[in-house]
Amino acid sequence: MTKEGLIESIVGKVGCSKADAGRALEAVIETITKTLTSGDSVTITGFGTFSARARAARAGVNPKTGEKIQIPAMTVPKFKAGKGLKEAVR
Secondary structure: OOHHHHHHHHHHHHOOOHHHHHHHHHHHHHHHHHHHHOOOOEEEOOOEEEEEEEEOOEEEEOOOOOOEEEEOOEEEEEEEEOHHHHHHHO
């Protein structure tokens, strides 16, 4: 499913306009992004938890050339599924 598909699904379930659904989805994504950028986590009960984790620097290999490269340390987003989501997917 794409972002457009999510918007269509919101319109079908809520009955709002497509523009309102798009703005609502953008607001949720923006809020999660800003929260993770500030170092906090976002927990949606029954769905899961979004968090930011530090990844250490490590050595890697360029698959095209075989050259060894150094991959720098960085902060990456992480998602841990909640109980409700895990049970629904099973």
